[in-house]
Amino acid sequence: MTGPSAAPAVLDGSHVLAVPRGTPLLPLARAWFPTADWSREPATAAQAAAARPMTGARFRGIAVAPPDPAGVLSLDGAVEVAGPYPLDAAGARSLALPPQESDLYGLPAAPVAGATLPPDLVTGWATAVARRTGGGILPAARDRAIVPDPAAAVDLTLWSAVPLRPDDALPLVRPALSGSRLAAPAPPAGGAPEGFTLVARYEYDGEVEVRCSRSREVPVVLSTLDWREHGPWGYHVTWRPPDPLELEVPHPSQLHVIARQRVTPSIARVVATLWRTVGGTVVDAGGFVVPHEEIDARARPR
Template sequence: MSLPQIDLPGDLDGRHVLVVPRGTDLVALASAWFPEAAWTRQPVSAAEASASARPMTGARFRGITAEAAAPTPGLLRLDASAALEGPTPAGRDDAQAIGLATHELDLYALVPTDAGAPLDLVYGWMSAAARRAAGAIVPADRTHAVAPDPWSAVDLTLWSPVPLSAQDALPLIRPAMTGARVGPTDVPQQSQGAAGPPTFSVTATFEYDGSLTVRTGRSREVPVALSRLDWREYGPWSYHVSWQPPQPEELHNDHPSQLHLIARSRVQPSVARVAATLWRAVGGTVVDSGGFVVPPDELRDRATARR
C-alpha cells in the first residue's frame, strides 16, 4: 500500500525542501558549512512588498482596493553546486503533515546550479541544519519527511586561544561532571612542534549512563563556522567533550531505545556544564557536533536543563 504524499505548495514540486521554523536565520546555518554562503537574491516578504508598493491615489482610483503585494522568494547560494530558494511560508496543516510541532514554517527548495556536481555535502548540510533548527527535510517525491532529532547532537567542542594543562583543567572539570566518577587523566601527549602544555584526556563514568570524555588537542584547521568570527573569539586549542553511551551503536540509530534517551537526557547537562566551565576559564567559542556555533546563552540553558 502506497503512503499518502505530503502536500506542499505547487511551485516547490520536484525539488527537495528544507523545512525550518518561521524566522530561522538560514544564512547563519549555511555559513557554518559553506564559507561563501550569501543571498544572490534577497527575499521580500509580503509586508515588505506592500510597504514598497505605490499607493493607488487620485479620483479615478477612489473606491478601488489595491491587491496585496506578493512576496518574492530569495535565492541563497551555498556553493558552486547548489542554492536554496525561499522562504515560502507554510502553516499548521503543513507542519502536521510533516510531523513538526511548530505551527509556522519556512520552506526552502533546493536548486542545483551545476548539473554535473555531486551534492553529498549539500545533502549532509541539509540534514545537519534540519537537526539544528528542529526542522525537517521533505524529499522531491513527497512520500515522507525526515525530521532529525535535535537532541541527538550531544557532543560539544570549545575552540580557545588558551591552552590548559591537565593539572589546571582537572579541578575545573570534576565539579561540572555531576554524578560521575572522574578517573585519572590519560598520559599527556606533547604534539610535535606544538607550543604550550601537552594535550590530555580525562574520562568520567556514570553508573547507568555511560561515560563522558574531555580530550584536548591543537589543530591548524578549525570548523568552517568559526571563519566568520573575529580571530580573537577562538583559537587552535580544542576541548572536545563527548558522550559514550552504554550501547554506542545507538548513537547511529534513528529510533534509539527509551533507555538510551533517558541516559542522554541525564548526561547532556553535564556535557554543557563542562564546556561552559572551560569557556569561562579560557574563553573561545563552542561548536556542536553538527558544526554550528553554540552561543553562551544556549550553552547556559543546556547546562541548567533539568536532568
C-alpha cells in the first residue's frame, strides 16, 4: 500500500500517469495516437492566476468555485486524459513514485462509451510513457505504484530510406560491436539488397543483433513526421541477454543489469554510426522518437 494519497481528489477512481514536471504530453500521445489533441488546453500560470476568485469585503458570502486549470487531452475523440495536476517531490515519494516534481494525469479506469481504443492499449501507452520519461503509474485501486525502469529499454531502430549492403554495413558496425559476423544474408532480387542480419556474441553479455529489413509496417510515430525524415528500411539493433526471461521481470539480477550497462553504449554507437551514413529517424522500443542528443548521451560509457 502506498499510504494516504497525495494525489488530487479529482483523480480518485482514475488511473494516474505521473511524468516529470513540464513534460510535454501531446507529442507522446501522438506517437501512439496520431489524432490526439487538446480538447481543452491546460491553463498557463498567468491564466490560472487571473481566474482566481476575487476576495475582499465586497465579495464576502459569495461562493465562487475556482475554474479547473487542468486540460483535457483526447486520444481518440472519446478517451480523455485530464491534467496536468502538479505534485511536489515529497508527495510523489509518499506515493512510491519517483521522488521528483511531477505532473499527474488521470486516465479512465473503465471502458469508455464510443471509444475506439481498447483499455489495455491506453494503459500500455501510459506504461510506455512512464518508462520513456522516468515517471510512474498509480492504478485506480491505489494499491501499489508501477515505476518502469527507463534503463530497461535498450533496443533501438533506425528507419531510413537508404538500404546498405552487408559488406558496407559490417565495417560500420564492428568498431562498436567487436566480433560482428554476417548471420543471415538474404539473396538479392534484381541486384537490390533485401536485408541482412549481423550478430555479435559475448560470453557474459549475450548477443547484439543488427537486422536490416524492408517493412510495410512502420511505427505509428513516423506518420507524424515529414516523409523525408524516414523510410521503409529498418535497422533493428536488439540485445538478447544470456537469460532472456530477465527482460520480463521488474527487478532483474545484478549480472543482467551489469551486462545491460555494458551493451547499451554499443547499441547507441551503432545506431549513431548508421544514422550518419544513411540518415533517418531513430525510434525506441516504446515507439517514441529518440533525438540525436539522447543517442550521443547513451553512447557514453557509464
